[in-house]
Amino acid sequence: MGDVIVGIESTAHTFSFGSVTHDGAPSNSTSALYRPETGGIHPREAADHHSQHAHDLLQKFLQDNQISNDDITAIAFSQGPGLGPCLRIGATVARTLSEQLEIPLVGVNHCVAHIEIGRNQTGCDDPVLLYVSGGNTQVIARAGDRYKVIGETLDIGIGNMLDKFARNQGIAFPGGPKIEKLASEWHALNPDADVSDCPLPYSVQGMDLNFSGLLNAAQLRINEGKELGQVCWSLQEHAFTACVEVAERALAHTGKTELLLGGGVACNERIREMSRLMCEQRSAEATWPEKRFCVDNGTMIAELGRRMLEVSSPILYHESDINPSLRTDHTIVEWD
Ligand code: AMP
Numbered sequence: 001m002g003d004v005i006v007g008i009e010s011t012a013h014t015f016s017f018g019s020v021t022h023d024g025a026p027s028n029s030t031s032a033l034y035r036p037e038t039g040g041i042h043p044r045e046a047a048d049h050h051s052q053h054a055h056d057l058l059q060k061f062l063q064d065n066q067i068s069n070d071d072i073t074a075i076a077f078s079q080g081p082g083l084g085p086c087l088r089i090g091a092t093v094a095r096t097l098s099e100q101l102e103i104p105l106v107g108v109n110h111c112v113a114h115i116e117i118g119r120n121q122t123g124c125d126d127p128v129l130l131y132v133s134g135g136n137t138q139v140i141a142r143a144g145d146r147y148k149v150i151g152e153t154l155d156i157g158i159g160n161m162l163d164k165f166a167r168n169q170g171i172a173f174p175g176g177p178k179i180e181k182l183a184s185e186w187h188a189l190n191p192d193a194d195v196s197d198c199p200l201p202y203s204v205q206g207m208d209l210n211f212s213g214l215l216n217a218a219q220l221r222i223n224e225g226k227e228l229g230q231v232c233w234s235l236q237e238h239a240f241t242a243c244v245e246v247a248e249r250a251l252a253h254t255g256k257t258e259l260l261l262g263g264g265v266a267c268n269e270r271i272r273e274m275s276r277l278m279c280e281q282r283s284a285e286a287t288w289p290e291k292r293f294c295v296d297n298g299t300m301i302a303e304l305g306r307r308m309l310e311v312s313s314p315i316l317y318h319e320s321d322i323n324p325s326l327r328t329d330h331t332i333v334e335w336d
C-alpha cells in the first residue's frame with residue numbers, strides 16, 4: 001500500500017488499528033469490541049480483551065489493507081483520556097512496534113482525534129464539535145492554539161446514559177442503536193406525539209449538561225407503565241435537544257458557522273436531523289463523517305498522529321506514559 005502511519009485506539013470498549021497515508025487518505029479500521037456479559041464496562045476485563053486480541057487484530061489489519069512492516073513509517077496511539085488499564089495495552093503495543101520497526105512514536109489526545117478525522121472526512125475547516133460518545137459529551141471549538149471545551153457533561157456521557165437505560169430493559173450493549181430503532185418505530189406510529197406526554201427533566205446547566213437525572217426519570221416512566229418505545233423516543237428528544245442547544249450557543253458565542261458531529265452517538269439519525277435543522281435556522285452547516293469514523297477507531301488516531309508529526313517531533317519512550325484524565329485543551333494545536 002505504500003507509506004502509512006498506523007494508529008491504535010484503546011481508550012475503552014474498542015481496540016482498533018487503522019492507518020492514513022502521508023497525504024491523509026484513510027484506511028478502514030480493524031476493530032474488536034469488548035461487550036461485558038453483565039453490567040457496565042469492567043476496566044481490567046476490557047484490558048484483558050484488548051491484550052488477547054492485539055496480535056490477531058494487527059495481523060488482520062495489515063492483511064486486509066495489504067500493509068507490510070516496511071510500509072509503516074510511524075505509530076500513533078491514544079495517550080488519553082480513557083480507562084487506565086485499556087490505555088496501557090494500546091500504549092504497550094505501540095511502544096513495541098516502534099522499537100521493533102525502529103519508527104517514530106506519537107501519543108495523541110483521543111478527543112482531538114475525533115475532530116481531526118471529522119475535518120479530514122467532511123472538509124469542514126473550523127468547526128464547533130459536538131462530541132457525543134459513550135464516555136464523553138463535550139462541545140469543543142478551536143481558540144488560538146487549543147481546542148477549548150465550551151460545555152460538557154457534569155456526570156455521565158450521553159452514550160453511557162443510553163446504554164445504561166437499555167441495559168435496565170434487558171437490551172445488550174451497545175444500547176444506543178436499539179433505542180434509536182425503538183424510538184423511530186414508536187414515533188412512526190405516533191407522529192403527533194408530544195414530549196409532554198412522557199415528561200423527563202431537561203438537563204442543561206449553563207453551557208454544561210447532565211444525564212443521570214434523565215436516566216433515573218426515564219426508568220420511572222417505565223415503572224409507571226409507559227411503553228418502552230415512547231420512553232426511548234422522549235429520552236432521545238430530551239437528551240439530543242439539550243446537546244444541540246449547547247452546540248447552538250457555542251456557535252453563537254464563537255461566531256463559527258460549521259457544526260461537526262463526532263462520537264458513537266453521532267451515528268444517530270435523530271441527533272443528525274436536529275443538528276441540521278438548528279444549523280439551517282442560523283445559516284450554519286452541520287456535518288458528520290461516516291459512521292465508521294464516528295465511533296472510536298484506529299484511523300482517527302493515525303490521522304491526528306499524522307497532523308502532529310507534520311509540525312512536531314515524535315515522543316521519546318519516557319514521554320509515552322498514558323494519561324487517563326488528559327483534557328481536550330491540554331494538547332497544543334500546532335497544525336493548521
Ligand atoms: P464511542 O464511545 O464513540 O465508541 O461510541 C459508542 C457509544 O455510541 C455507545 O454508547 C453506543 O450506544 C452509542 N451509539 C452507537 N450508535 C448509536 C445510535 N445509532 N444512536 C445512539 N447511540 C449510539
Ligand code: MG
Pocket residue numbers: 110114133263264295296
Ligand atoms: Mg471516542
